Amino acid sequence: MTGPQPATQPATWHDAARPGCAAGASALHLSMTRLAARAVVVAAILTVAVGCGGPPPPTPPAPAAEAPTTAIVFPPDVITFQQDLAWSPDSRRIAFSLRAIPRDRWAELKYDALAGTQYDLYVVGADGRGLRQLTDDADDQLWASWLPDGRQLAYASTAGGKAAIFALRPDDPTPTPRAITPPLADTADTAWSPDGQRVVYSAKVDAHSQLYMATLIGTDVRQLTRDPFDHRGPVWSADGTALVFQGNPRGPGRDDIFVLHVATEVVTQVTNDDAGHIYPGWLPDGRVTFTVVDRDGRKRVVAQGRDPAARETLVEGAFFARVSPDGRALAYILGAFPDASIYIRPIDPATKAIAIVE
8 A cells, every 4th residue: 555645636535535536526425323211303484584775675585494303312221432434325224332330330330330331233224213223232333334235234343252244134134244354363344335345444453453354254365454553443435436545654543534545555544633533434525524533622514625724614523423425414512521412414405414513
């Protein structure tokens, strides 16, 4: 793999990863899933008053109603923390990892209450209905990624004492995990390719985590990155030619965002400022999304194309967000460990505006 390259002028980061690509990227979308239990919907309707005196001005178009936000919540006697989420390819479900802690136990023991708890996989409809727990293992199950047909989920786990990437069928009466990669140290961050034939994941080699790509039966494993820093959180572009990921060449806690062209292993660095940058993804227009963590701890999810000055804030205070594959909704996680919630916000189909002003 060649080292990170300086920015040139293609239209999007997806183009930047493809050598010789002209401006005008094809639309990209990310494939992910759905989420949680009882939904609380709040809608506000905006109205406009017209002044009087003199001939009335032309009637402006009526503003659209503010999009309702669905909050996915759990019973009040339980503290929950969602680490990640993934939309299903048909945008009808969300898969996520959740750690649940009895609220009274947390009040008494604080972080000691985490003993005996773990992240399990759940799936739920985008309307907040049909919540289902998929795993109940003593080990964490994290970083779910859907097969393009929506019938399987891949995720990282240390089930059975061996770190590996596993897959299960969420619609089976009793989902049964199976390992799809050989055991590897510190395996995490699964990303299933859009064609359903390959899975990318991070695993520690020597002192650093690197990105690997394997077939679904764990053969033909190919190392994608080799630079001397940790590589995490890969997400495929919709056409399967590029990956966006986070890495920490500046040291722990100061990650930057990178785009890798899979065929050539050419890497382009997206961010290079004093903040931390985590949890990357894609927008349908070819921009990348990620969470910015300022030195004072402030978090916000942003979108960025080729021009860093045109960076757009999507959600203040969120630390993880994904746009649905059909581009009609934004799912994001607000809160701080150990208590967080998932929210789903429709995207206006007319304006396609994603940013949320809270």
